[in-house]
Amino acid sequence: MIGKRLACKWSVLGVVVSSMWSAAGAQPATPDTIYVNGKVFTADARDSVAEAFAVAGDRFVAVGSNAQVRKLAVAGTRVVDLKGHFVSPGLADAHFHNEGGGTGIDLSHVRSLAELMVTVANAAARAEPGTLVISNQDWHEAQLKEQRLPTARELDQAAPNNPVVLVRGGHSYILNTRALAKFNITKDTPVPAGGEISREADGELSGELFDNAKALVQLPAAKPLALDDILATQKALNPYGLTAVRIPGSYRGDMLQALKLMRQADGEHALTLRYTVYMPGFALRTPQQVNDAIAKWGVNQDEGDDFVRVGGIKLIVDGGFEGGHLSRSYQEPYGKGGTYPGLTVSPPDAYNSVVLEINRLGWRAATHAVGDAGLDQVLTAYELANKDRPLIGKRWTVEHAFIARPDLVKRMQNLKLMVSAQDHLYLAAPVLKRYWGWDLASEVTPLKTYLDAGLLVAGGTDSPVIPFNPFWELYHFVTRDTISDGTYGNDQKVTSRTSLLRLVTINYALLIGEEDRRGSIEPGKLADFAVLTDDFLSAPVEAIPNMKALLTYVGGKEVYRDPGYRDD
Ligand SMILES: [Zn+2]
Numbered sequence: 001m002i003g004k005r006l007a008c009k010w011s012v013l014g015v016v017v018s019s020m021w022s023a024a025g026a027q028p029a030t031p032d033t034i035y036v037n038g039k040v041f042t043a044d045a046r047d048s049v050a051e052a053f054a055v056a057g058d059r060f061v062a063v064g065s066n067a068q069v070r071k072l073a074v075a076g077t078r079v080v081d082l083k084g085h086f087v088s089p090g091l092a093d094a095h096f097h098n099e100g101g102g103t104g105i106d107l108s109h110v111r112s113l114a115e116l117m118v119t120v121a122n123a124a125a126r127a128e129p130g131t132l133v134i135s136n137q138d139w140h141e142a143q144l145k146e147q148r149l150p151t152a153r154e155l156d157q158a159a160p161n162n163p164v165v166l167v168r169g170g171h172s173y174i175l176n177t178r179a180l181a182k183f184n185i186t187k188d189t190p191v192p193a194g195g196e197i198s199r200e201a202d203g204e205l206s207g208e209l210f211d212n213a214k215a216l217v218q219l220p221a222a223k224p225l226a227l228d229d230i231l232a233t234q235k236a237l238n239p240y241g242l243t244a245v246r247i248p249g250s251y252r253g254d255m256l257q258a259l260k261l262m263r264q265a266d267g268e269h270a271l272t273l274r275y276t277v278y279m280p281g282f283a284l285r286t287p288q289q290v291n292d293a294i295a296k297w298g299v300n301q302d303e304g305d306d307f308v309r310v311g312g313i314k315l316i317v318d319g320g321f322e323g324g325h326l327s328r329s330y331q332e333p334y335g336k337g338g339t340y341p342g343l344t345v346s347p348p349d350a351y352n353s354v355v356l357e358i359n360r361l362g363w364r365a366a367t368h369a370v371g372d373a374g375l376d377q378v379l380t381a382y383e384l385a386n387k388d389r390p391l392i393g394k395r396w397t398v399e400h401a402f403i404a405r406p407d408l409v410k411r412m413q414n415l416k417l418m419v420s421a422q423d424h425l426y427l428a429a430p431v432l433k434r435y436w437g438w439d440l441a442s443e444v445t446p447l448k449t450y451l452d453a454g455l456l457v458a459g460g461t462d463s464p465v466i467p468f469n470p471f472w473e474l475y476h477f478v479t480r481d482t483i484s485d486g487t488y489g490n491d492q493k494v495t496s497r498t499s500l501l502r503l504v505t506i507n508y509a510l511l512i513g514e515e516d517r518r519g520s521i522e523p524g525k526l527a528d529f530a531v532l533t534d535d536f537l538s539a540p541v542e543a544i545p546n547m548k549a550l551l552t553y554v555g556g557k558e559v560y561r562d563p564g565y566r567d568d
Helices: 066-070 113-126 152-158 177-182 212-216 227-240 255-267 287-297 348-360 372-388 406-414 424-436 447-452 470-479 497-503 506-511 541-546
Strands: 007-012 015-021 033-036 039-041 052-056 059-064 078-081 086-089 091-093 164-168 172-175 195-199 205-211 242-248 274-280 308-316 365-369 397-400 418-422 457-460 529-532 549-554 557-561
Touching (some): 113 164, 152 164, 152 172, 152 205, 164 177, 177 205, 205 212, 227 242, 227 549, 242 549, 255 274, 308 348, 418 447, 418 506, 424 470, 457 506, 470 497, 497 506
Parallel strands (some): 033 078, 397 418, 418 457
Antiparallel strands (some): 007 015, 015 059, 164 172, 195 205
C-alpha cells in the first residue's frame, strides 16, 4: 500500500510542516474527506506537524499544508474544518486488561476507609444474610485518605452477617472473618509458595491474601463474558482518543472466550478499538504444558486482521506492589527481619524451560516483572533462550519493569528488549513507599532512563489496576506527580511532549510490529486519529489530566464525538 514517498519540508510560522504523498510523483488516491486547519502531530520520523490530511476509505492518503491537501478535493469530497484543534494519531494502551467496573461493589470512587465501610455495609445490607459479598477489582488503598487496606475486623463491623471478599487489583483479596471461616483459612493454614497470608501485629490474620494465596478462595464464576462486554470496553475508551489496546493474558475471565467474542464483533464490523491479544501462560511450568496450551488455544502467533490479532504469550515471574521480587528485603516491618524480598511466582528452572520452549516454537513472550530481581530472572531466561535461537528483533518484551539497575539496563539493551511501561506510581506511590521505602519507590518506572538507553518503550496503564485514562498516564510521566503523595523521582521526568505522545502512538505500533500500517499520520496507514480538547504539545501541564477527545476516528470512521462539539 505504501509507495515510495516524496517528502519536502518548509516552515510555516516556525513550525516544520511536512508533505508526503502516497507515491513518488503521483497524485494520491481521491480522498473521501479532507481535514484542514488543524495542528496535526504526525508521529512520523521527524515528529512533523502538519495543517491538513486526507483520508480515502480506511487510510490516510496525504498529509501536508492546507493548500496542498485542499488541491486534492474533487466533487463530492467532504471538507472538515478542524478549527485549529490538535490532532494526534489514535492513542493506544500497551498493557490493558479491561476498563474496570463489573457486577460487584464499586469501590473505585471511595476516597476514605469510612466511605469504603459505608459502601460495603450498604451492599451487605442488600444481600441475603450469609451470602458472599464481592467487590469489583478497580480500586486501590492508595486512593484512600488513610492509604491502607481495611482489616478483617474492620470489615466485620461493616458486614457482620455476610462473608466479604474485596478483590483489589490483580494481586490481592481482603476477607472479613466470616469469609476466612467460609474458606477454612486459619492462623495454621500453610502459606502457599509464591503467595502471602498477611497478619496483624498481634499475629491475627489481617484478612489480606495475595498472589498464589488467592487460590485458597474460590469465588463464584463471573457472569459469562458476552459481546456486550467487548462493546462496553470500546465505548468507555474511544472518548479518550484510544483506538488500540494490547491485552496481556487476561481481559475479563477466560482470554480464549474473549478472543472469540472479539473476532465475532470484528466479523460483524462492530469494533471501534483494535486489539492485540496475548495468550495466558501464567500457569505454564514445563515445555509439555507450553505445547498442550498452544494446542488447546488453537491459534497461531500473529494471526488475525487489523482489528484482532494474537501477539504472543503472557508470562509472569513475580508479584505486584506487595510481591514484586527485589534484590533486597522490603522495608520493615514488611521485610520480616530481612527475610522477605517479594515473591517468585514462577520458579527460575521452570520459567527458563518455558521461555526456551516458547522461543523454539517461534512464539514470543511478554513477561510481567515488577522488582529488579524479577527483571533479572526474566533477562536470564531470555538470554538463555537467545543463545538457543536468536530472539533479538522478534519484539520480546518485559511488562512493568519498575526498577532499572544499570547492569539490567545494559542487558536489556543487549537483547534489544522492548519495555511496556505504565503509570502505577501515579495512584500507588504511597503503597510502594510503605513497602519498599522512599528511595526505591521514587525510582519506580524509570522512563527517562529507558528512553535515554535507547530502549523502545510503549506506554499503558494496566487498567483496571490503574484507571485507563491515557492523559493521567502522560501527566504522570511529564511531572512524576502522584494523586495523593506529591512528586516522586524528579530525575525521571520526560518533558518532551513529542516523546510522550510517541509512547502511546508510533512506539506502540513498533512494539506490536505494525508500524508499517498504523501509529502515525502518514499516507498509506490506517486512518486512526483523535481530535483533542487541547494542544498536547503546548498545553500547561495542569491541563493534561483533564484532556479528552472531541472526535475519535478508527479506520477513517468517526467512532466518538463529544456531545458538545460541532463541525461548524
Ligand atoms: Zn497487568
